[in-house]
Amino acid sequence: MLAALRCKRQAWEMGGVPANAVGIEHQVRRRSRRRLVTAALQAVAPNAEHHLRIRTPAVTLQIDGLMDGRTLIAVQPGATLRRHHLERVALQWWALRGAQVPIDGCMLIHLNSAHRAPGPEPLFLTQDITSTVETAVARLGPRFAAMQDHSADKPPDPEPGTHCTRPRPCAQLEACQGEPTEHSLSDLYRVKDRVLKRLQSGGITRISDIPSDFPLPPIADRQRRAVQSGSLVVDPGIAAALGGIVSPTSFIDFEAVQPAIPLWAGCRPFEAIPVQVSVHQMDAEGAVHHLEWLASGSGDPRPELAAFLAPIVRETGSFVAYFSQFEQNMLTMLADSACEADRDALLASTTRFVDLLPVVREHLYHPDFHGRFNLKTVVGALLPKLAYDDLVVNRGDLASLLLEQFLVDDASQSTGSQDPRRKDLLAYCKRDTLALVELARLLWTLAPEHRETE
Numbered sequence: 155m156l157a158a159l160r161c162k163r164q165a166w167e168m169g170g171v172p173a174n175a176v177g178i179e180h181q182v183r184r185r186s187r188r189r190l191v192t193a194a195l196q197a198v199a200p201n202a203e204h205h206l207r208i209r210t211p212a213v214t215l216q217i218d219g220l221m222d223g224r225t226l227i228a229v230q231p232g233a234t235l236r237r238h239h240l241e242r243v244a245l246q247w248w249a250l251r252g253a254q255v256p257i258d259g260c261m262l263i264h265l266n267s268a269h270r271a272p273g274p275e276p277l278f279l280t281q282d283i284t285s286t287v288e289t290a291v292a293r294l295g296p297r298f299a300a301m302q303d304h305s306a307d308k309p310p311d312p313e314p315g316t317h318c319t320r321p322r323p324c325a326q327l328e329a330c331q332g333e334p335t336e337h338s339l340s341d342l343y344r345v346k347d348r349v350l351k352r353l354q355s356g357g358i359t360r361i362s363d364i365p366s367d368f369p370l371p372p373i374a375d376r377q378r379r380a381v382q383s384g385s386l387v388v389d390p391g392i393a394a395a396l397g398g399i400v401s402p403t404s405f406i407d408f409e410a411v412q413p414a415i416p417l418w419a420g421c422r423p424f425e426a427i428p429v430q431v432s433v434h435q436m437d438a439e440g441a442v443h444h445l446e447w448l449a450s451g452s453g454d455p456r457p458e459l460a461a462f463l464a465p466i467v468r469e470t471g472s473f474v475a476y477f478s479q480f481e482q483n484m485l486t487m488l489a490d491s492a493c494e495a496d497r498d499a500l501l502a503s504t505t506r507f508v509d510l511l512p513v514v515r516e517h518l519y520h521p522d523f524h525g526r527f528n529l530k531t532v533v534g535a536l537l538p539k540l541a542y543d544d545l546v547v548n549r550g551d552l553a554s555l556l557l558e559q560f561l562v563d564d565a566s567q568s569t570g571s572q573d574p575r576r577k578d579l580l581a582y583c584k585r586d587t588l589a590l591v592e593l594a595r596l597l598w599t600l601a602p603e604h605r606e607t608e
Contacts, residue, residue, distance in 0.1 A: 182555040189562075190414045191218045194229045194263040197278050202227055210253040212298070215246050225259040226250065228283070231414055231424070233264045235283060243283070244290040248298050251291075260287045265423040271416035277423070337361040337381045341525035343373045373515060380519040386536075388518045392601035395513045396594065400471030400506070401438040405594070406431065407475065407586040408484040409550070409579070411558045418454035420490075428484040429455045429557055432583035433466055434591050442591060446580055449561055456491035463488065464496035467503035474590055476529045478509035510593055518600065533589045536596060540589045547582040 188205065195204045195218070202221040207214065219227030228243045230236075235243075243260060250257050262281040269275040337360055339350050349370075358364055361381045370378060380387040409430040414423055421427060429449040436442045447462045449455035463485070475481040482504040489500035515527045522535035530549070534541040542548035547556060560575050 179552055179555060182559045186414065186555070186558065190231070190265075191229045193415050194278050195219050195227065197276075198263050198280055199227060199261075208250070208253075208255075210249040212249045212252055213245070215249055217246055220257075221261070223255070224257055225261055226257050226287075227261050227263060229263045231265050232267075233262075233279070233281065235262065235286065240286070240290050241294065243287050244294050245298060247287050248291050248295050258284075260284045265414060267423060269416070269423060271419055271421050277415070335360060337521065337524070341377075342370075343377055343525045343527075345370065345374050373519070376519040377523075377525065380523075381521050384521060386518060386520045386600075388600050388602060390517075390602050392513060392517045392597055395517065396508065396598055396601070398472065399474060399508050399594070401436070402470060403436045403472050403474060404466060404470040405434040405436070405474045405587045405590040406481055407583055407590070408481055409553050409557060409583050410484065411554055411561065413558055413562065417452070417562060418456070426480075426484075427456070428459060428488060429561060430579065430583055431459065431463065432580075432587040434587040435466070435470070436591065444584060444587070446584060448576060448580055448583075450576075452561060454491075455561075456488055457493075460488040460492035460496060460500060464492065464499055467499050470503065471506070473503060473507045474594055475507060475509060476586075476590060476593075477511045478507040482507060510590065510597070513597060514593075518597075529586065529589065533593065537589060537592050540585065540592060542582075542585060545582055545585060546578040553579060553582055 191204060195202050199219060199221050202219040202225075204219040204227075206217040206220055208217060209215075217226070218229045221227055226243070226246060228239070228246075230239050247257065247260065260283050262283045263278050264281070266276055266279045269277045271277075339345075339353055339359060339361065342350070342361060353364060353368070361378055364370070364378050366378075366382075376387050376389060408428045410426040410428050411417075412424045412426050416423060416425070418427070431447050433445045434442055435445065445466065447459060449459070467485075473481070485500050485504050489497045492500055511527060511529075514532055520532075520535040523531055530542055547553050556575055556579060560573070560579070
């Protein structure tokens with residue numbers, strides 16, 4: 155029913171078509187949420203019923219908690235009651251009242267962003283949101299009551315809007331949008347709306363149709379030239395940008411978990427904690443060897459990971475990463491967990507980074523980038539043999555979810571080095587740093603300044 159509130163087609167897909175097997179990503183998210191709800195209710199309302207499934211005449215509800223049969227409890231990460239959260243709680247209130255359940259209050263339990271484990275700040279805070287929910291029910295109740303049956307054989311027409319991608323992209327997004335326009339104006343990199351409207355008012359819908367003399371920002375101009383030529387465009391400056399790389403070089407990538415409930419001392423809710431690293435080291439002759447580390451068990455991984463990296467950072471001239479701020483932040487955090495002898499070396503390493511993201515973004519463009527510069531897109535376009543399609547784990551957010559499951563939920567059942575999830579996670583992180591090695595090599599050969607000296 156909530157789906158129908160935003161999009162009738164989405165509700166039809168959920169209700170009229172048999173569901174496929176639940177994906178691993180959904181399973182992990184659901185398990186993580188269940189752990190959050192359980193911890194919140196145990197801390198704030200230990201006597202409340204929780205994880206309830208209540209069937210009412212209107213809808214079957216999944217309710218976080220019910221206290222004394224009269225107070226509805228909603229658990230969420232932050233203090234701000236977002237639209238989809240409010241709609242969910244409003245539907246629960248409306249359906250329970252319609253089923254003659256005498257609820258008269260609604261309490262929100264949320265994480266305390268000021269908490270640092272193990273305290274003394276409370277991990278959870280509460281708000282009385284009764285009046286907010288009652289106002290929402292007064293507005294949405296008639297729409298709930300008027301919801302039509304979505305079991306028809308033919309799907310309703312698409313209803314495009316922000317609900318298509320928020321809070322997460324809909325599974326039917328591509329089907330609703332149909333065949334996308336090749337290199338549409340929406341692909342233009344960071345071009346202001348007024349510029350797009352000016353182009354559209356002239357009947358232009360594709361990048362290839364933008365006149366060569368129409369003023370665009372430098373990156374969008376390079377994008378236009380690449381799309382119109384159908385080939386890679388490389389501008390001067392790459393050699394200078396890569397000139398700061400000093401041998402021996404370490405191509406480095408971290409993976410982190412961001413658990414809602416802090417797992418180790420000193421951590422905050424949703425703070426990124428490094429639990430895995432991959433390093434490809436290259437010497438002055440270009441020879442490369444690989445090093446990797448992945449946490450195991452439920453103990454704090456930071457001291458051991460810091461000790462693993464300490465000898466590497468001491469012998470590294472430059473580090474190469476993609477969006478290096480993340481790797482630099484992880485090394486700074488690890489320095490706080492390192493022994494005194496390693497702390498300064500880890501901190502000093504953060505000043506020796508070369509970031510390939512701005513090198514790519516500011517100097518070249520391939521038509522297959524489609525306005526994006528994330529590593530997966532860039533590698534897929536420039537180094538297709540290293541694309542991530544063959545990997546079980548092929549996205550950073552999925553890796554983070556699986557790492558949390560691997561380290562927290564199933565630590566007691568782990569089969570160690572034989573666990574297939576471990577192999578999949580190692581393969582993903584290794585691919586990232588191998589891609590960095592080959593991308594750096596490719597960038598150097600593409601540099602106009604380099605070619606002119608050959």
